Amino acid sequence: GAVVSQHPSWVICKSGTSVKIECRSLDFQATTMFWYRQFPKQSLMLMATSNEGSKATYEQGVEKDKFLINHASLTLSTLTVTSAHPEDSSFYICSARRSRGTDTQYFGPGTRLTVL
Amino acid sequence: AQKITQTQPGMFVQEKEAVTLDCTYDTSDPSYGLFWYKQPSSGEMIFLIYQGSYDQQNATEGRYSLNFQKARKSANLVISASQLGDSAMYFCAMREGPNTGGFKTIFGAGTRLFVKA
Numbered sequence: 001g002a003v004v005s006q007h008p009s010w011v012i013c014k015s016g017t018s019v020k021i022e023c024r025s026l027d028f029q030a031t032t033m034f035w036y037r038q039f040p041k042q043s044l045m046l047m048a049t050s051n052e053g054s055k056a057t058y059e060q061g062v063e064k065d066k067f068l069i070n071h072a073s074l075t076l077s078t079l080t081v082t083s084a085h086p087e088d089s090s091f092y093i094c095s096a097r098r099s100r101g102t103d104t105q106y107f108g109p110g111t112r113l114t115v116l
Numbered sequence: 117a118q119k120i121t122q123t124q125p126g127m128f129v130q131e132k133e134a135v136t137l138d139c140t141y142d143t144s145d146p147s148y149g150l151f152w153y154k155q156p157s158s159g160e161m162i163f164l165i166y167q168g169s170y171d172q173q174n175a176t177e178g179r180y181s182l183n184f185q186k187a188r189k190s191a192n193l194v195i196s197a198s199q200l201g202d203s204a205m206y207f208c209a210m211r212e213g214p215n216t217g218g219f220k221t222i223f224g225a226g227t228r229l230f231v232k233a
Contacts, residue, residue, distance in 0.1 A: 042225070042226075043207060043223045043225045043226050044207070044223045045223075046220060046221065046222065046223075093159075093161060095161070104151075105163070105221060107160065107161035107163070109160045110160065110161075
């Protein structure tokens with residue numbers, strides 16, 4: 001099956017610093033990657049959709065300048081949380097879709113971010 | 117308005133019995149996809165089963181089957197012969213069509229399943 005990795009799996013940082021999270025599709029090319037945020041005991045909330053080589057599409061209410069997404073290649077997308085604050089603490093999950101015509105998304109294991 | 121509704125926050129089932137997890141959805145687009153995912157305590161999302169809006173037959177994958185009732189807009193997940201390892205959070209999700217959501221996938225609130233020995 002398709003494998004998606006995320007790095008790091010967890011990170012603790014000080015308030016005001018920036019944190020980069022990587023999402024990689026290990027055995028397939030992903031034209032589309034998605035970034036989700038999950039609060040404790042809640043469902044996944046889609047933050048943005050990124051297509052390789054183009055700007056990400058952000059969901060309403062998600063700050064583009066705070067959550068920078070780069071999808072530079074068909075196997076890598078990064079999410080950078082800039083000037084992180086304690087309210088940004090959450091579980092961030094990425095998913096990847098093989099091609100535009102395929103419905104199945106393959107999820108990464110998630111990254112737990114804690115901002116002190 | 118809620119587009120994906122999972123009305124059961126928590127469910128208990130006896131090991132080896134079958135269990136149905138409810139999911140209803142709302143969309144005006146004729147083309148959409150429905151998914152079920154499992155999220156164990158480790159946090160990883162595991163794809164279970166997919167049903168396309170134009171699929172004539174209900175999807176099945178091993179012990180998982182999707183009871184798709186299009187007119188009622190429901191897509192219930194049936195797990196047969198429950199195992200202890202099935203204890204997890206289960207999410208129903210819908211990939212919207214081009215006319216409504218631009219192919220975004222949205223998730224329900226989830227149902228936590230507890231399998232009793």
